[in-house]
Amino acid sequence: MTANANSDNPLLEFIGVHAHYGPVEALKSVNVHIAKGEIVSLIGANGAGKTTLLSTIFGAPRASSGKVMHKGEDISLLPTNRISRRGIALVPEGRQIYPDMSVEENMMMGTTPIGTTHFDEDRTQMFELFPRLKERWRSRAP
Ligand SMILES: Nc1ncnc2c1ncn2[C@@H]1O[C@H](COP(=O)(O)OP(=O)(O)O)[C@@H](O)[C@H]1O
Ligand SMILES: [Mg+2]
CATH class of the missing domain: 3.40.50.300 (P-loop containing nucleotide triphosphate hydrolases)
Structure with a gap:
């Protein structure tokens, strides 16, 4: 390329x-x-x-x-x-998740490099967009 x-x-x-x-x-x-x-x-x-x-x-x-x-x-x-x-994140193509972790833990993974300062705010926004996430928050991801 x-x-x-x-x-x-x-x-x-x-x-x-x-x-x-x-x-x-x-x-x-x-x-x-x-x-x-x-x-x-x-x-x-x-x-x-x-x-x-x-x-x-x-x-x-x-x-x-x-x-x-x-x-x-x-x-x-x-x-x-x-x-x-350094705050660089790669969101891989496909629909991969960590199957042994909960929905919550999977979403927390995305905050790891730069901390959780905005996590609560972002989560509220995500719950509005995807209400099923809120229902399944503590469930295993698959
Ligand atoms: N893990 C890998 N092992 C060997 N060759 C690979 C691997 N991943 C990609 N390639 C080769 O590297 C080239 C670029 O692939 P890739 O970056 O996946 O292209 P694209 O994302 O644009 O479809 C291709 O020739 C592909 O066959
Ligand atoms: Mg590709």
């Missing part, structure tokens, strides 16, 4: 990122600059490397060359938990 977008003061930046799965080169010199407040869509055919690009932010797979920068710092080699604590 190759991609280019420009902005002056990037919040998140991919600089010449290559990524491999064993011998398979999934990303080839990707350059993307995303500014604060900017919403960026990544569009491409199946197998183009969209998921891989997002996954390299968290180091799975790591960029085999090039850099992933967040707020001007190279995060390419940081452990995933430290990347997460």
